[in-house]
Amino acid sequence: DYHDGFEHGLVGTANAGPYDNVSGSPTIVTTNPRTGARCLELSSSAAAEYVRRTIAATIGMQAVYVYFPTSLPSVDTTILNWVNASGAGSVFYDSATTAFRLIAGAGSEVQVGSTLSSNTWYRVVAEYDTSTGTASLRCKVNNGTEATATNTQASANSTAHQLGWGNAVTETVRADDWITSVTDADYE
Numbered sequence: 001d002y003h004d005g006f007e008h009g010l011v012g013t014a015n016a017g018p019y020d021n022v023s024g025s026p027t028i029v030t031t032n033p034r035t036g037a038r039c040l041e042l043s044s045s046a047a048a049e050y051v052r053r054t055i056a057a058t059i060g061m062q063a064v065y066v067y068f069p070t071s072l073p074s075v076d077t078t079i080l081n082w083v084n085a086s087g088a089g090s091v092f093y094d095s096a097t098t099a100f101r102l103i104a105g106a107g108s109e110v111q112v113g114s115t116l117s118s119n120t121w122y123r124v125v126a127e128y129d130t131s132t133g134t135a136s137l138r139c140k141v142n143n144g145t146e147a148t149a150t151n152t153q154a155s156a157n158s159t160a161h162q163l164g165w166g167n168a169v170t171e172t173v174r175a176d177d178w179i180t181s182v183t184d185a186d187y188e
């Protein structure tokens with residue numbers, strides 16, 4: 001279980017920061033933090049950009065506050081990801097609907113929450129359960145109505161919790177108060 005308010009100011013791996021894997025050049029900034037003096041900024045130009053924590057569990061929960069400075073992303077942008085060999089789970093911003101969507105493995109996408117605006121903090125809470133032959137990703141935005149995406153796939157451990165995108169995206173997103181857990185009861 002892990003909580004990161006990004007007040008430590010370090011993004012690197014090993015002795016330079018708390019993450020097991022970092023892609024791109026995420027930074028800790030003092031602009032518009034939700035709480036405290038700092039937040040994480042993911043800002044890339046046609047590149048992957050994320051911080052990642054290693055786990056080994058069939059059930060994993062993540063919660064984070066997300067902020068889109070100035071404008072909403074112009075392309076689909078992954079916010080939370082569960083790395084899983086049988087099929088990753090993802091919560092992402094969908095540019096067509098201007099809302100968050102979720103997907104479990106190769107299953108169908110499901111919208112969660114209403115349309116979004118820039119310059120607003122949103123709380124995203126999600127749990128990915130791959131303990132059976134049906135992967136299930138459930139999620140709430142701002143404690144609203146829960147949505148669930150499912151996919152038939154082999155049970156397998158997720159190997160990492162990831163904040164940010166693994167594909168080539170040009171966007172800027174800020175995040176604060178990231179919580180991860182592998183305890184089933186921690187999902188709200």
